[in-house]
Amino acid sequence: MNSSEDFHRNENGWQNSVIIIPALLSGSTLVIVIVILWKAFWRKRVKGQEAGERAGDDQDGEWAVNVAGVYEDPLGAPDPILEKTQLPQGWMIRDRVVLCSGHFGPISQAVLVRDGEDRHEVVLKELSEKCSPGEVQDFIDLLKFYVKVCNHHSLVRMMWCQTEKMPMCLIMEAMTFGNLLMCLRESHQGGITDTQGAIFSISEQDVYSMASQVASGLEYLAGTHNLVHGYVAACNVLIHEDMSVRICGLGMASIQHRTGSVPARRAARVPVKWQSPERLKEPNVSEKSDVWSFGILLYEMVTLGAPPYPDVDPAKIPRYDIMTSCWQWEAIKRPSFTDLLKQLQNGSSSADGSNALRATDTLNWAHYLHVAGIPS
CATH class of the missing domain: 3.30.200.20 (Phosphorylase Kinase; domain 1)
Incomplete structure (x- = not known):
């Protein structure tokens, strides 16, 4: 995307051309030149808009840029909402x-x-x-x-x-332990160390608690605001030392809130292993596609950060039935987040809260990125 300075410099050059040309040309030639210049200017503007859509992600996801906006004084009168x-x-x-x-x-x-x-x-x-x-x-x-x-x-x-x-x-x-995926990987390797040096571990009951919190937040987005998240994954969850969690990575939800939809190009850039089957065919995001991704998040948690779809015996994964309900091939057959929240709350009462989840395999970050299908 061109900077504002480049944009105005190019615009000024175009305006100067329009002033000089009438002195040199006349009649139909003048009309043709003006049309050519206008098309060139418009193509430059469209390219700037496309570049805005391709801008990189950050902690809260991509944001679509108003490249055509003209705003004189950003530090002017205070916005009443803010x-x-x-x-x-x-x-x-x-x-x-x-x-x-x-x-x-x-x-x-x-x-x-x-x-x-x-x-x-x-x-x-x-x-x-x-x-x-x-x-x-x-x-x-x-x-x-x-x-x-x-x-x-x-x-x-x-x-x-x-x-x-x-x-x-x-x-x-700030959340004490930061990103959930990193904490899962630390647990995989022996435990999470807090700022005081204490070692924390994750139990099956902790998984139920964290999953319930995430489901509650996604239920709120979908039910109260009719918004989707678009990339439900451990890397987009933050965790505190009391095992409370917060959903981040809200870029697609913020774009949808402002414009009413999520750009297809943006939705398609989520790693395929977190995308539902229908999203792979047509990059439209819905509550049901978020439910599919939520099943992947559950898998990440119970395996302490393993990449999705490796060679793992499903029978060895705790509460596999909740995950499979999220992975119904037909979107309409998947539960809502309200249904999932009830299942998780019911299952929590019988979950093991004493013993830490253990993993026998080792995790290599480069191997994780490769298996998970995430560009390095």
């Missing part, structure tokens, strides 16, 4: 550590401090100062999505935002 969620006076952002580069800018771990006493571990999603005007508006739209939709205990939530001064940022609560 005004009440601005970072309060007295709070300072300290100890930034960049985790990765996201679509809008750096994603960092940080600490919020007030009066040297109150402290909150947070994750910051910042807006780069080099972004285009359209990206500024997209970032503001993303913040509004968090305000309007992410009000469920199983969805990652925005604590505050900062839009009235630069850099603009989304401030989210």
Whole structure:
């Protein structure tokens, strides 16, 4: 996608050509030249839009960019929806550590401090100062999505935002253990170590608890907001040391909330082993395709992070019947998230909460990416 500076430079060049040409040409020749220039300009604009659709993913997924937007003053009058969620006076952002580069800018771990006493571990999603005007508006739209939709205990939530001064940022609560997939892999290798050095393990009952929380969040998205997640997987779940979890990776839901649909090209980029059969034929996302992916997530949890569809005897997987109900070939035969939530809550009462889940095989990250079908 061209930068705003390049866009205006190209636009100015086009305008200068239109001014000079009438002095040199006349009649039909002038009309032909203007048509050619206009088509060239329009093709450049369309390419910019396509580039926006191809932009890379980040922790919260891809966001479709308003490349044609014109926004004069991003720090102008406060948005009424975001005004009440601005970072309060007295709070300072300290100890930034960049985790990765996201679509809008750096994603960092940080600490919020007030009066040297109150402290909150947070994750910051910042807006780069080099972004285009359209990206500024997209970032503001993303913040509004968090305000309007992410009000469920199983969805990652925005604590505050900062839009009235630069850099603009989304401030989210941090989860102690971070990404669930990484925690499953640590458990696979012997246990999860917290910041104090204590070792945690995952039991069958923990799996039921975490799965119920995820199902509850997906039920909320589908039932309350008629939204899909689109990439239900362990890599899009965050976990705290008390085994509470939050769903992240809400990029497709945020696009659907804004536009009413998920771009087919975006939906098709989810690794195929997490996609339902109907999505492989036609990249449309639905609640039932999310249910299929939820079955894959259950498999990830009970195998402590193994890639889907390896050579594993199904009889050795706990509560395999719940997974198979998610993997009904015909979408209409799959349960809803409400049904799954009831099954998981019923099964939890008899689940083993004393013994840690164990895995006898070893996991190699490069091998995982290969078997899971995820580009390295």
